[in-house]
Amino acid sequence: MARFPDRLEPGKPYPVGATWDGLGVNFAVFSAHADRIDLCLFDPSGRRQVARFALPECTDEVWHGYLPDAKPGLAYGYRAEGPYDPKSGHRFNHHKLLVDPYARRLIGDLKWSDVVYGYRAGSPRADLSQDRRDSAAAVPKAVVCDTAFNWGEDRRPDTPWDRTVIYELHVRGYSMRREDLPPHERGTFAALCDARSIERLAKRGVTAVELMPIHASIDDHFLVKKGLRNHWGYNTLAFFAPQSTYLSDGSLAELQTAVRRLHAAGIEVLLDVVYNHTCESDELGPTLSFRGLDNASYYRLVPGDQRRYINDTGTGNSVNLSHPRVLQMIMDSMRSWVDTFHIDGFRFDLGANLGRESAGFDPGSGFFDAIRQDPVLSRLKLISEPWDLGPGGYQLGNHPAGFAEWNDKYRDSVRRFWRGDAQQCPELAARLAGSADLFDHHKRRPWASVNYVASHDGFTLEDATRYAEKHNEANGEGNRDGHNENFASNWGVEGPSDDLAIRVLRGRTKRAMLATLFCSLGTPMLLAGDELGRTQGGNNNAYAQDNEISWIDWGKAAEPDNRDLERFVARLAALRRNHPTLRASQFLHGRNEIAPNLQDIEWFNEEGTAMQPSHWQDPERRLLALRRAAIVNGGTVEASLLMLNGSTADHDFRVPSTNNLHWTLALDSSDPNRVPGALESEIVRVPSHAVMLLIGQLNAS
Structure with a gap:
């Protein structure tokens, strides 16, 4: 057993967290209102407390102490003494062990019971009562870490935004059904850095993986009681630590290795982070970390009723980013992921x-100001989900320069057009052009619009063509959860169908939506598995489904239709990569003449003439053509002509007349195996529910 001194040395208030310096460990933790904070040390398993020390100093509201001879691997937690006065915003309870907000790694699982609550569960006084039972046996422990790693010649890909293709991926769901991997590696970072996984991503044209939350999180109590888990992970316990179940060997180096290998393949790694709330819920939630350390500082409380939490997130609480120390914690968390893991x-x-x-x-x-002035963070790819559940919470297009935003209007517009809804041409035109109506201000670029037709939240692409209604019964909420309007169509049969005509129509619709996505200005994002026909059985809110509902079925990847779809996606990515007119880095307004009678962007009807107000106002119009042009490769003029037929019948499109443009048919979404070739006629038959793409070059003679 390790021998410990009688007391801690003073240590330093910075850096916050547990920092090993080669001779010992400095512990520092913020609390503005605590009267005392104790450091509790545990055996390597985290089950038995072996020592307890008061942090001897408090400087500028940071409590600190130094433990000589301590090393990485030491398990620890905190206890905070102070007033238990919920009506004044204070919920200190020294009987509750608390996770260090700066913990780099956690061991042990949260064991749900009444002991993890700071109040007596079931008391008629509810959270105004106080529970005096020790929670240490039920709470995960932080572990002191050495984060050093041999990065060798690792370099960030720094892919330009206009060349970026994002792939939204759940670490566990992506590989749990990979039977070619050892069982203990499935669902972990080891599977993510498997050479075959990376090769497959590269072949699809992916330039960035966006990992759904990997911060250490917990399963909600109400889900555990139903035998479910918080699969998505939007329930953070520690902002600096990776989810332990994603580490097959328990080592941080596993994630570092995954990032290094992805970088070597030219693939960036983006993290979906949840800094808006924590896992401690509302006033009736557990006391696990922030609440017990300084509830009044870490959370936004209702003015005049500090017992209650402002709940603009819909999860019970909102993190108080107006407090400088809390904002510092979030900035430190981001820098930690960048420094330690090269995110x-x-x-x-x-x-x-x-x-x-x-x-x-x-x-x-x-x-926003803190990030934008930061010399490191400001240069990263920054993407916002531009809404919350509070008043005035929908802020699409209103974020500051330097941020991209998830564009749900894009998703809805594309789905509605290809479903055949009325009055969709004007809306779709705006989305194809990079949503300039939303983003063309403050010198922002088209890449600020992150375009997608499916994400983790909602139907998969396959389900958007299989189901007209959500089917969330497995969530145990009576199918009341999830979005009611998905702008989806089942094309005649709800769910799987053996009807060949329906299957063909569904396939056409999927390919048309994907072709629209990759041919739009903005940043395309693909949901993992959509290129393989992944279905969730109509569940549009599979947050609690850590099972085959959410996991990618790799066995189906070998089916002919899905192999063709995967190749089709790779072809779309290659077309976008090779043709600048499909990914312009500036907004186009039709005011720049690239060549005589050739503007940078123009809209046409099926007759090959310019769209007029009467065409735009026709609610039943489902035919649209978009031509873009640019000077590329030091002087060559390239043009692209996108022809979209959202109707139920095939239609002829006349190619707009231009001088000396020689057109090649590059893509026919109705026939993914059609070989590109020179255009033989100015009349092009575009099948129903299909996109055709022509690429033209100007003949200099």
């Missing part, structure tokens, strides 16, 4: 919430 960017869950100040959402909030 290339972040996608911010409920990003509008992070921009809230006392008067509501503010694009000049402290959070």
Whole structure:
């Protein structure tokens, strides 16, 4: 057994967290309102407390102490003494062991029972009562870490935004059904860095993986009681630690290796991060970390009723980013992921919430300002989910320069057009052009619009063509959860169908939506498995389904239709990569003449003449052509002509007349195996529910 001194040395208030310096470990933790904070040490298993020390110093509201001779691997937690006065916002309870907010790794699982609550569960006084039982046996422990790693010649890919193709991926769901991997590696970072996984991503044209939350999180109590888990992970316990179940060997080096190998293949790694709330829920939630350390500082409380939490996130609480120490914690977390794991960017869950100040959402909030002035973070790929559940929470297009945003209007517009809804041409035209109506301000670029037709939240692409209604019964909420309007069509049969005509139509619709996605200005994002026909059985809110509902079925990847779809996606990515007119880095407004009678962007009807107000106003119009042009390769003029037929019948399109443009048929989404070739006629038959793409070059003679 390790021998410990009688007391800690003073140590330093910075850096916050547990920092090993080769001779010992410095512990520092913020609390503005605690009267005392104790450091509790545990045996390597985390089950038995072996020592307890008061942190001897508090400097600028940071408590600190130094333990000589301590080494990485030491398990620890905190206890905080102070007032238990929920009506004043304080919920200190020294009987509850607390996870260090700066913990780099956790061991042990949360064991749900009444002991993890700071109040007596079932008491008529509810959270105004106090529970005096020790929670240490039920709470995960932080572990002191040495984060050093041999990065060799690792270099960030730094893929330009206009060449970026994002692939949204769940670490566990991506590989749990990979039978070619050892069982203990499935669902972990070891599977993610498998050479075959990386090769497959590269062949699809993926330039960035966006990993769904990998911060250490817990399963909600109400889910555990139903035998379910919080599969998505939007329930953070520790902002600096990776989810332990994603580490097959328990080592941080496993994630570091995955990032290094992805970088070597030219693939960036982005993290979906949840800084807007924590796993401690509302006033009736557990006391696991932030609540017990300084509830009044870490959380936004209702003015005049500090017993209650402002709940603009819909999860019970909102992190108080207006507090400088809390904002510092979030900035330190991001820098830690960049420094320790070489992460290339972040996608911010409920990003509008992070921009809230006392008067509501503010694009000049402290959070946005702190990132934009940071010499490291400001140069990363930064993506916001531009909404939350609070007043004025929908802020699509209103984020500051430097941020991209998930564009749900794009998703809905594409789905509605290809479903055959009326009055969709004007809306689709705006989305194809990079949503300039939303993003063309403050010198922002088209890449600010992250375009997608499916994401983790909602139907998969396959299910958007299989189901007209959600089927969330497995969630145990009476099918009341999830979005009611998915702008989806089952094309005649709800669910799987053996009807060949229906299957063909579904396949056409999927390919048309994918072709639209890759041919739109903005940043395309593909949901993992959509290129393989992944279905969730109509579940559009599979957050609690850590099972075959959510896991990618790799056995189906070998089916002919799915092999063809995967090749089709790779072909789309290659077309986008090779033709600048499909991914312009500037907004186009039809005001620049690239060559005589050839503007940078123009819209046409099926007759090959310019769209007129009467065409745009026709609610039943489902035919549209888009021509874009640019000077490429030092002087060559390239043009692309995108022809979309969202109707139920085949239609002839006349190619708009241009001088000396020689057109090649590059893509026919109705026939993914059609070989590209020179255009033989100015009349092109575009099949129903299909996209055709022509690429033209100007004949210099």
